[in-house]
C-alpha cells in the first residue's frame with residue numbers, strides 16, 4: 129500500500145514560517161519595527177490590546193480542544209447529569225471577564241489616542257520640515273514648500289527632525305499610511321488633514337494608500353527614505369532649481385493619467401499649488417480646512 133504523504137510537511141511549514149518572517153526584517157520596517165516615537169507607541173498599543181484579548185482567546189482555544197475530547201461519543205463511563213441547568217459561577221465568569229476587558233481596552237485606547245494625536249507636534253527637536261501631500265489616481269505628489277522641491281511616489285525625510293505633513297486629495301478619498309513612522313490619515317478633496325511625527329533613525333520604508341479607491345489601488349504605494357540631515361540638505365541642493373520643474377502642465381498630466389507613476393523629483397513647483405488643489409473643491413468657508421488649523 130502506498131504511503132500517503134501529509135499535505136503539509138515540515139519543509140512546507142518551515143517555508144511558510146520563513147515567508148511570514150520575511151516581512152519583518154530591519155530593511156522593510158513594518159509597524160512592528162518602529163522608527164519614530166509615534167510608531168513605537170502605536171506598536172505598544174497593538175501589543176497591549178492583543179495581549180489583553182488573549183485572556184479570552186486562550187481559554188476559548190483550550191475549550192475548543194478539551195470539550196470535543198471530553199464529550200466525545202465513544203467515551204465510556206462519562207458523567208450523566210440530566211438535572212444540571214445553571215451555574216452562577218459560569219455566568220459570572222463569561223460576563224464579568226469580557227466586561228473588564230472591554231473597559232481596560234477602552235481606557236488604553238483613550239489614553240493612547242490622545243497621546244498619539246496626529247495633529248499634535250511630536251516632542252520636537254529643531255525646526256519642523258513641512259511636507260504637503262496630494263493623492264492622485266494612483267500616485268502621491270509631495271511638495272516641500274520650504275525647500276522648493278517636489279516629488280512623485282518617493283518621499284525623502286531627514287532623520288531626527290519633526291515632520292509636519294498636510295494631506296489632501298485631488299481625486300476620490302484615499303488614506304496615507306506610513307507604517308513604521310506614523311499612523312494613517314485620510315486624504316479628502318477640499319479638506320486638509322495632518323500627520324505629525326519625527327523619524328528617529330535612517331532607513332527605507334514603504335508608504336501606502338489604505339483606502340480602496342479603484343483599479344490602480346494596489347500600486348498606490350511609494351518609497352520613503354529617511355536620511356541624515358546632511359544627506360537631506362544635499363538632496364535639496366542637488367534638485368532645487370536644477371531638476372525640471374513640476375509645471376502646471378506636468379501636474380495636470382499626472383492628475384489625468386489614471387495610473388501609477390515612476391518615482392521622480394522636481395526642482396520646483398507652482399506657488400500655492402497645494403492651496404489651489406484644496407480650493408478647487410472648496411468654494412467657500414475653506415478656512416477651517418486649510419493647513420495649520422486644528423479641527
Ligand SMILES: [Cu+2]
Nearest residue numbers: 152153160161
Ligand atoms: Cu519587523
